[in-house]
Every structure is written in structure tokens, then in C-alpha cells.
Amino acid sequence: MLYAAINAKDHAVYTLSTVHSWRISLSISPPSPLPPSQMTQEQYILASQPNPLQRTGCAQAYPVGIYGWRKRCLYFFILLLLVTMIVNLALTIWILKVMNFTVDGMGNLRVTKEGIRLEGVSEFLLPLYVKEIQSRRDSPLIMQSDRNVTVNARNNIGQLTGQLTVGSEMVEAQCQRFEVRSSDGERVLFSADEQEISIGTEKLKVTGNEGVVFEHSVETSHVRAEPFQDLKLESPTRTLTLEAPKGVEVSAGVGEFKASCRKDLTLESTEGDIFLNANTIRLGNLPHGTTDPLLAPGTTYAKQTVYEVCVCPSGKLYLSPAESASTCQTTNSVCLWS
Known part of the structure; x- marks a missing residue:
């Protein structure tokens, strides 16, 4: 009052x-x-x-x-406010129930002392920035995308230093140096940079039918075929060159060594000798010398199976019939058109 x-x-x-x-x-x-x-x-x-x-x-x-319509409007607004509060409270409870909010987290997302634990299938619509991604024990970690999966590494000023892109048609890695290590992390099995590509395995095995194609030179200390398999080095349209500063050795322990070509086969030694060591040395398809009509007109030799080897001034070899004396002078007409 x-x-x-x-x-x-x-x-x-x-x-x-x-x-x-x-x-x-x-x-x-x-x-x-x-x-x-x-x-x-x-x-x-x-x-x-x-x-x-x-x-x-x-x-x-x-x-x-307050009487009349003012009083009715006031009661109406109070009732509307009360209904709105009830609807908001019901929606909040429904969202908490659907999203499975708990004290530990939300749904499959759990907040632990070590970080955030996410179970099941998850979709990220925006970039994900994390320090470490680890799967559960005895479970694989699968990253899946409709287009591609890209992993970027940046430095402290935001510049891109490394990128790994897994696409539908190729896997692309962009970095200063790419390495593949063994399971213990001690040996480098494969490394690549702008200067060279290094393979650190004990054996490099190529199972393709066409073999390996190199556009430029190859440096290696040992080329060996699989057991009971042939080793073939081929250049279909260009030359094949084997170079070594201390020597090139081609060895066939239990088989034969064959070198064939369409044109000339040249064995050259600038300072040393060419040494042929075998029980039998055969020279096939050597031309037979014919009698020079100027030196020995009308001279004929009987057909025989023993010949002597003659050498032209150009180094060409030819066969001449073997007699008691040398017949190379009388059959040197081969040297004229050599």
C-alpha cells in the first residue's frame, strides 16, 4: 500500500x-x-x-x-512467448538426442586425453589440419574421395613444400626429395630428386614383356638375367654403347657368346692387342683369291680343301690355294676391288 x-x-x-x-x-x-x-x-x-x-x-x-483489447493482446503475447520457449526447449532436447551429445563428445567423436577419437565413416567437406592421423589397433586407415586425395605440407610461412595427390588416373608426388625406406627405416630402397634416381635394393626385377626402356644413358655395375633366362640388350632404332673406363667384360660361363650385325663388326684396340684364345678359330665365308692374268697367265689350280690365308694391304683376308710355295702373289686380284 x-x-x-x-x-x-x-x-x-x-x-x-x-x-x-x-x-x-x-x-x-x-x-x-x-x-x-x-x-x-x-x-x-x-x-x-x-x-x-x-x-x-x-x-x-x-x-x-489495462483493460479491454490491450489486456487480451498482453495475454496473447505472453502465451506466444511461452509456446516459443517450449518449442525451443523441445528442439534443443531433440538435437542433443539426435547428435548423441555426451560428456565425452558427440556421436562417434570422442574427446580423450590424447586427442580426438573418431570412429566409423567420416566426411570432411573443408580442409582438415591435423598433426597426426592414426587408426585404431588392428584396423586399417582408409582415406576415400570421389575425385582425389591430396596431402599438403607447408613451412612456417605457409609455402607449399610437399604434396601427394592420389587421383583416379595417377599418383603424383611433388617434393624436393622422394624416398621409400625399408620396414625398419634404416635402408633407403628408392630415392629420387632433381639430380638422380637411386635404387637401394639388392635386386631390381622387371617382369614386363618389353623390358625396360631408357631414353638416356644407364650407369650400373652389374647386369644379370634371371636363372635359366636369357639376357638381351637391344636398341631397335639406334646404337647400343657399353662404356667403362677400366674395361668391359662380357662372360658366358656355361654357354656361348654371339655378336651379330648387319654391316661391319669392328674390334679396335688403340694401345693394346686383340687376343683370340680358343682351341679352334674359324673364319667363315672368306673370299677365294683368283689368279692374276698379268702375273701368272694361264695358271690354274686344282680344287682342294687346304688353303692359305692371305692379307691384303688394306687388311682384308682371303683364301689362296695351298702349294709348295705361297700363292698369295698370284691370287691377289681380290685386293684390287677391296
Whole structure:
């Protein structure tokens, strides 16, 4: 209850009181009469006239508040706010239930002391920045994409230093040096950079039918075929060159060595000798010398199976019939058209 007393000019007392139900009662009490000796003429006239505000019995109340359509609108908005709160609370509970929010995490995502643990199949629509990705024990780690899978490595200023792209048609690695190590991590099995490609395995096996194609030179210390298989070095349209500063050795331990060509076969030694060591040395298809009509006109030799080997000044070899004396001079007509 709130009361306020205001003294008017005519000493009337206005009392303001608040009651329940938003009603305000305003009561006006008449001024207390003064002794005639203390009244002025104006006060006497006012005191002698009847006061229309004077009430008999209880004071009349004047209700002040919100009524009518304003009250209905207020109740409607309060009801709408209450319904909105209930719907929001229900949606929040539904989202928590569907997303499986728990104290440890959300759904298949668990937050542990070691990091974040994710189980099942996960899809990342935006780039993923992590320090380490590890699968569960005894379970493979599978990264799958509809287009390609790209792994980037950057330095502290954001520059790209390494990239591995697994696409639908190829696997591409972009880095300064690419290495493939053994299971223990000690040996380098394969390495590649801008200068060279190194293979550190004990054996390099190529199973293709066409073998290995090298566009440029190849440096190796040993070329060997598989057991019970042939070794073939071939250049279909160009030359095949074997070079070594200390020597080239071609050895066939239990088989034969064959060198064939369409044109000339040259054996050259600039400072040393050409040494042929065998039980039998055969020179096939050597031309037979014919008698020079100027040196030995009318000379004929009987057909025989023994010949002597003659050499032209150009180094060409030819066969001449073997007699008691040399017949190379009389059959040197081969040297004329050599």
C-alpha cells in the first residue's frame, strides 16, 4: 500500500493509495475546521459551502489499469512467448538426442586425453589440419574421395613444400626429395630428386614383356638375367654403347657368346692387342683369291680343301690355294676391288 498526502491551498488532504488488481484509489478529505478567530473571510466562505467531493461512508475508488483489447493482446503475447520457449526447449532436447551429445563428445567423436577419437565413416567437406592421423589397433586407415586425395605440407610461412595427390588416373608426388625406406627405416630402397634416381635394393626385377626402356644413358655395375633366362640388350632404332673406363667384360660361363650385325663388326684396340684364345678359330665365308692374268697367265689350280690365308694391304683376308710355295702373289686380284 502506497500513501501520499498533499496539502492543498485550502488545506485539503489528497490521499493516493494503491490496492490490489492494479486499482488506484484517490480519496480527498475535507480540511479540518479552524477556529473562527484564525479564519480569513475567504476560508470562512469555503468552509461554510458544502463540499461536493465529500463522501459519506467509504471513499469512492477510481480504477486505473489495462483493460479491454490491450489486456487480451498482453495475454496473447505472453502465451506466444511461452509456446516459443517450449518449442525451443523441445528442439534443443531433440538435437542433443539426435547428435548423441555426451560428456565425452558427440556421436562417434570422442574427446580423450590424447586427442580426438573418431570412429566409423567420416566426411570432411573443408580442409582438415591435423598433426597426426592414426587408426585404431588392428584396423586399417582408409582415406576415400570421389575425385582425389591430396596431402599438403607447408613451412612456417605457409609455402607449399610437399604434396601427394592420389587421383583416379595417377599418383603424383611433388617434393624436393622422394624416398621409400625399408620396414625398419634404416635402408633407403628408392630415392629420387632433381639430380638422380637411386635404387637401394639388392635386386631390381622387371617382369614386363618389353623390358625396360631408357631414353638416356644407364650407369650400373652389374647386369644379370634371371636363372635359366636369357639376357638381351637391344636398341631397335639406334646404337647400343657399353662404356667403362677400366674395361668391359662380357662372360658366358656355361654357354656361348654371339655378336651379330648387319654391316661391319669392328674390334679396335688403340694401345693394346686383340687376343683370340680358343682351341679352334674359324673364319667363315672368306673370299677365294683368283689368279692374276698379268702375273701368272694361264695358271690354274686344282680344287682342294687346304688353303692359305692371305692379307691384303688394306687388311682384308682371303683364301689362296695351298702349294709348295705361297700363292698369295698370284691370287691377289681380290685386293684390287677391296
